[in-house]
Amino acid sequence: MVTPVVDIHAHFFPRITRGQGAMLGSAGPWLRDDGDGTGQLMVGGDEYRPVEASLWDPAVRVAQMDVHGIDIQIVSATPLLFGYGTDPVVARSWARLVNDLALEMCDDYPDRLRPLCQVPLQDVDRACAEASRSVAAGHVGVHVGTQVSGRNLDDPELERFLHHCAEEGIPVLVHPWEPVGADRMSHHMLQWIVGMPAETHLAILSLILSGAFERLPRELRLCFAHGGGSFSAQLGRADNAWHRRDLVRADCPDPPSHYTDRFSVDSAVFDDDALRLLVSVMGSERVMLGSDTPFPLGEEHPGKLVRGSAFLDDRQRGTVLGGNAIQFFDL
Amino acid sequence: MVTPVVDIHAHFFPRITRGQGAMLGSAGPWLRDDGDGTGQLMVGGDEYRPVEASLWDPAVRVAQMDVHGIDIQIVSATPLLFGYGTDPVVARSWARLVNDLALEMCDDYPDRLRPLCQVPLQDVDRACAEASRSVAAGHVGVHVGTQVSGRNLDDPELERFLHHCAEEGIPVLVHPWEPVGADRMSHHMLQWIVGMPAETHLAILSLILSGAFERLPRELRLCFAHGGGSFSAQLGRADNAWHRRDLVRADCPDPPSHYTDRFSVDSAVFDDDALRLLVSVMGSERVMLGSDTPFPLGEEHPGKLVRGSAFLDDRQRGTVLGGNAIQFFDL
Secondary structure (H helix, E strand, O other): OOOOOEEEEEEEOOOOOHHHHHHHOOOOEEEEEOOOOEEEEEEOOEEEEEEEHHHOOHHHHHHHHHHHOOOEEEEEEOHHHOOOOOOHHHHHHHHHHHHHHHHHHHOOOOOOEEEOEOOOOOOHHHHHHHHHHHHHHOOOOEEEEOEEOOEEOOOHHHHHHHHHHHHHOOOEEEEOOOOOOHHHOOOOOHHHHHHHHHHHHHHHHHHHHOOHHHHOOOOOOEEEOHHHOOOOOOHHHHHHHHHHOHHHHOOOOOOHHHHHHHOEEEOOOOOHHHHHHHHHHHOHHHEEOOOOEOOOOOOOOOOHHHHHOOOOOHHHHHHHHHHHHHHHOOO | OOOOOEEEEEEEOOOOOHHHHHHHOOOOEEEEEOOOOEEEEEEOOEEEEEEEHHHOOHHHHHHHHHHHOOOEEEEEEOHHHOOOOOOHHHHHHHHHHHHHHHHHHHOOOOOOEEEOEOOOOOOHHHHHHHHHHHHHHOOOOEEEEOEEOOEEOOOHHHHHHHHHHHHHOOOEEEEOOOOOOHHHOOOOOHHHHHHHHHHHHHHHHHHHHOOHHHHOOOOOOEEEOHHHOOOOOOHHHHHHHHHHOHHHHOOOOOOHHHHOOOOEEEOOOOOHHHHHHHHHHHOHHHEEOOOOEOOOOOOOOOOHHHHHOOOOOHHHHHHHHHHHHHHHOOO
């Protein structure tokens, strides 16, 4: 039997009305379906990003997956929907709305589309409850941002959420959110191009250098989007700093490279050399196909980079294309 | 004749007294020499970083170069000395002080130590004048930060400075300075480990995406520290974004990878896989040995990474170890 091809990083945006979006305030996110296969992500009355119907229409999405040879997509909401800045009670209702719409969207294609839930991470008790409720209802894991109101992943409350996921066996996909340095990146989408890889790099190193992996169970299934951002290419810099400065290693007993077996990354790095370095650093068993589709900054041809990478042997390629994801998400 | 080995990224901190440091205010930087081969970088009354005598003593420095097989060092002041936040008239006097002390430090070893000047970049007329004065006095180029008061390198005034350097044939080494995201990186030296590679990435892409390379003369000799930060490993992401979003390519007629022949980088990436990717992206003729010595986050054994990299052939290795630098700095 051939291993299915699984894309673990693919976004959706459910048909949220302007009225529903207003739960997050006057600039709440909603979807304007222009009826011609295109639409706009809206924030209040403003256009935020042009989008296409595959973002919300499961039939269009599955037809595109067929074109690209993707058997299963793990779908996660657009991070714009996280709602981490909202009152926790409202954010819980909001997460339930998004999560229930996600199940509904995947319902007609149970073998093709599997959703990740989102949670009100600003309130960890409610976040744990919503993660557990969602997984019981059919979600295959949880999708979280790299930070909440400027608190990195090593924040004790956020670490507590990761403990909950480890204990309950809930896989976690971490996506950059409100990336560092936005004040210096106001044009040319630099927040996405420069900010996001830095943000994810910060998330991983915050966990490592704070010693969080010494406390978190090894069973935690944790994956970082966009190949873990700049982490892999900068790992030599981090290791060198750890060896040479007491400040760096104060809370972390082993060099950063020691911890690469504690998390996975997706393959959305858009370049064969970068993918080669990623597989060299993480090992082929810790890289999973992720395309960031259907957003324009995702892969135009999901899976093409991994399929065409000459440095992977057939076993490694099968593992990256689907084998790892099947284990990670218990598919 | 064997090509000399040139380390193009090595810092010094001249014997600045507390009184001199006060030119930059009550937290002005100065050097406390503890007389036992160690000392402290001080900011006002506070210890900033423990340091060793090679930072200010040229005899100790040259002895260490002998140990590591480095023939020539291009030395640049610690970025802490930039003084970009100071009144321009004071900053000009400050730059003159630092630059004259640099010449004095290198004076006994004219074949081994060659200094880069610094300039009051907050005032581009004065910066141009100080760069020209310094080069006439013996400096082999200019060392600048990635930003001035939050203005990226594509700021029209900073671009004007680069035009001046191109016209006068002054090589420019760009070093990360006050990196993005400091508010999220208060511990474990994350500003150095995560912030600096992001800062340099931002500097390069700011120049590229703003179209600055379309306006700057091809003759400009520009080099970025720390292997250009996260630029090379994230170039696929930038190219993909350029191809797929009008916002990204609005001011830049070619994809980012088109511009890799317009600048060089140093080799301070601390990992063989990362160096391999760097050479693949930039070409061996655009990577120059840089160790970031003698700071602890620099190479412990300057040159060892490049010398030991099995993927470089002898010609490439010689080029990276010294040939490129001899051309770049007209040594």
